[in-house]
Amino acid sequence: MTPLVLDTTAIKRATTPERVLTTVRDALIAHAHGRTTVPPPLHLQFPDADGDCHVKVGWVTDTPDFTVKIATGFYRNPAAGLPTNHGLVCVVSARTGQIRAILDDQGLLTAWRTAAAGALATHAMARPDAATLAVFGTGEQARLQVEWLAKLRPIDTVLVHGRSQDKTGSLCEAFNALGLDARPAMADEAAAADMVITTTPATGPVLQAGDVRAGAHVTGIGTDMPHKNELPPALFARAALIATDDHQQCLDHGDFGHAVRAGATTDTSDTPVGLLLERPVERPDDAITVADLTGVGALDAALASAVLAELAP
Amino acid sequence: MTPLVLDTTAIKRATTPERVLTTVRDALIAHAHGRTTVPPPLHLQFPDADGDCHVKVGWVTDTPDFTVKIATGFYRNPAAGLPTNHGLVCVVSARTGQIRAILDDQGLLTAWRTAAAGALATHAMARPDAATLAVFGTGEQARLQVEWLAKLRPIDTVLVHGRSQDKTGSLCEAFNALGLDARPAMADEAAAADMVITTTPATGPVLQAGDVRAGAHVTGIGTDMPHKNELPPALFARAALIATDDHQQCLDHGDFGHAVRAGATTDTSDTPVGLLLERPVERPDDAITVADLTGVGALDAALASAVLAELAP
Structure with a gap:
């Protein structure tokens, strides 16, 4: 056959x-x-x-x-x-x-499961009243993560931060066409959103930990190799709750691993993201939460x- | 596409x-x-x-x-x-x-490359005047090894040793239909042929080293996992030339590995079979030669x- x-x-x-x-x-x-x-x-x-x-x-x-x-x-x-x-x-x-x-x-x-994992983690860990969403990057994942999170909760404003003005503009237009209120933003403004998703192949932090506001949630999905890095260790130091999709993988080649090696957090500080999807996450209103997703086969x-x-x- | x-x-x-x-x-x-x-x-x-x-x-x-x-x-x-x-x-x-x-x-x-490797090794290492061929086993490889070796050199007699009388008989008939003179044989008679090929999933030696005659060649292709074993260590001790298709693999899970661990030969006694296919093999007329093939990806x-x-x- x-x-x-x-x-x-x-x-x-x-x-x-x-x-x-x-x-x-x-x-x-x-x-x-x-x-x-x-x-x-x-x-x-x-x-x-x-x-x-x-x-x-x-x-x-x-x-x-x-x-x-x-x-x-x-x-x-x-x-x-x-x-x-x-x-x-x-x-x-x-x-x-x-x-x-x-x-x-x-x-x-692969694109779908990456987008779904990011949207699910962000929705589960962000405050119920979080309404502004920032996305770093302008590729397929930037588009999918936002689209799919919008299926899980209402989003007031989408801030798009990219290196290319053209691509940033096009992505905002695509979001507008879906009925989302989207506009380009500088890195510091984007980092201050209620929810932040990073989707870049960066090899160094794309945002400053100090720009992230108390009560915000940040999900990183771009770091999937040891030389890549999107989220600064200092962000993990500020986080009250850290989720990983696979503990060992995130330690080996995720942003979590960079933070552990920098001494910003310990290698036992993470929670499997799957456990946070089973029931509503309890989080203080002014806490920062972070999810590091490296992709689970x-x-x-x-x-x-x-x-x-x-x-x- | x-x-x-x-x-x-x-x-x-x-x-x-x-x-x-x-x-x-x-x-x-x-x-x-x-x-x-x-x-x-x-x-x-x-x-x-x-x-x-x-x-x-x-x-x-x-x-x-x-x-x-x-x-x-x-x-x-x-x-x-x-x-x-x-x-x-x-x-x-x-x-x-x-x-x-x-x-x-x-x-x-996989069946073809296994059969081709066995036939090539046997033809290259056996004496030019070797004419009787014995095969241990009655499965697909027993059939293919004999058929393909017959394309490389003339074969006078094929001796088939199997555990099932029915399957042994059927295989002999199949060989006869190809114009080969084939008949069932007991293990000691088969082991005394000029060329011997073992193609079984045995977990212990299928022949006695003492039954193999001076000047003969033996190829084992069935041993591909550590618990399997077709050729006795004593046969390797008698061999003047030992060939392996992959040194490390044969050491890990071939008959060669069993012989090395039994102290019958050393872990540097083998020659890559590929080197024996490049030019005619020089071998004393009364030497025993052995090939251990575990399959190369x-x-x-x-x-x-x-x-x-x-x-x-």
């Missing part, structure tokens, strides 16, 4: 942001309780072509499917008219080992499984 | 045993010279379903493609009418990272690439 191959059109038809949010929430909770299997990824480098390949396996224990995700990045591709990133997600039955489907998703599931499996349940039940 | 999916019919049409033998020979030589990249495999277990999954990546350096191979084994499947093993091979460009094709090969490429890449070169040049 030839494996089922599903493209982005089929995948988009099979799910909704609401379904993605529910699936990712459940998977983050499962991960917080140790009910996931995520072996360290395989990594292959192609120095002559300036390329690399990661192979990641993930499983939410006792669910029907696991996934093998192949993701490549070849950084000279644009010069040849090819996309930098390529890959696919292979969905395998955890009950029979049969390959159920190949999702030719162009990175869509088991979410790929949960999301791919949810897509397949819809398409090939 | 939806990835190209090729099934076994297309794969079989795209190649010949001769082409597989040439490709595997070149890849074994490349591996012997360190021109391959084979990171340790990913491994996932599903104890409740008695299943496991291996993900293997391989690349022959400077060739156009690398492969990601997913292989599952779920040992309760036959009771549900499903095959135990499933998987696929994903072929990725090592120059652009684009997924070139998915080979839905039902394990065919880079061969998957070489073979998949060769198939694709034919189908999608």
Whole structure:
């Protein structure tokens, strides 16, 4: 039997942001309780072509499917008219080992689970009355994080901070088209919003800890390698509550790890974000809260499984 | 662009045993010279379903493609009418990272490269005048190893040693149908052939070292996990030449490792089999030679690439 191959059109038809949010929430909770299997990824480098390949396996224990995700990045591709990133997600039955489907998703599931995790963490940890949202960065994640958080709570104002005036302007227009009141902002003004989400590939802090106001919440989703860094250690020192999506991963290559190594917090100061999604978070009104999200592989499996349940039940 | 999916019919049409033998020979030589990249495999277990999954990546350096191979084994499947093993091979460009094709090969490429490596090693290491061939085991590899060695040199007699009389008989008939003179044999008679190939999942020696004759060659291809063992350590003690397809792998989980740990030989006594394929092997007429093959992941890449070169040049 030839494996089922599903493209982005089929995948988009099979799910909704609401379904993605529910699936990712459940998977983050499962991960917080140790009910996931995520072996360290395989990594292959192609120095002559300036390329690399990661192979990641993930499983939410006792669910029907696991996934093998192949993701490549070849950084000279644009010069040849090819996309930098390529890959696919292979969905395998955890009950029979049969390959159920190949999702030719162009990175869509990874983008969705990253956006859903950020929106869920921000919504759970921010004050119920928080109404201004700032986003650092102007890429796909900046757009998705804001859009999906807006599905979880009302947002009065969106402040967009980017390095490119054009891209910042375009993103604000896109938000306006969705009925959100969005405008460009300087870093200090953005950092002073009720809710802040950073979505950049920065290798040094994108905001100053002193600009973040008492009572605010900050979520960082861009730091996924040891040399990257978005949130300053001093912000973690000020935080009353720190959440991580995966303790060891955030320690190894998240902003949390930078803060621990800088002595701004201890390596036991974090709470699994999944635990904060189970029930309303108790937080003092004037506390600062921070979420450091580095990406959990088991979410790929949960999301791919949810897509397949819809398409090939 | 939806990835190209090729099934076994297309794969079989795209190649010949001769082409597989040439490709595997070149890849074994490349591996012997360190021109391959084979990171340790990913491994996932599903104890409740008695299943496991291996993900293997391989690349022959400077060739156009690398492969990601997913292989599952779920040992309760036959009771549900499903095959135990499933998987696929994903072929990725090592120059652009684009997924070139998915080979839905039902394990065919792995079977072919295993058979080709065994036949090549046996032919290269056996005496030029060796004419009787014994095979231990009656499965797919027993059949392929003999068939392919017969393409490399004339074989007078094939002796088949198996545990099941029915399967042994059927395999002899299959060989007869190919024009080979084949008959069942007891273990001691089989072990005394000019060339011996063991292809079993045995967890203890399938032959006695004392039954192997001076001047004979023995190839073991069944031992691929630490608890498996086909060739007795005493055979390695008698061998004038020991070849391994991957030194570290054979030491970790091959018959060579059992022999080293038993003190029958030293961990530096082996020669990379690829080096023996480059030019005629010099061996005394009365020497015993042994090849321990555990399977090299880079061969998957070489073979998949060769198939694709034919189908999608």
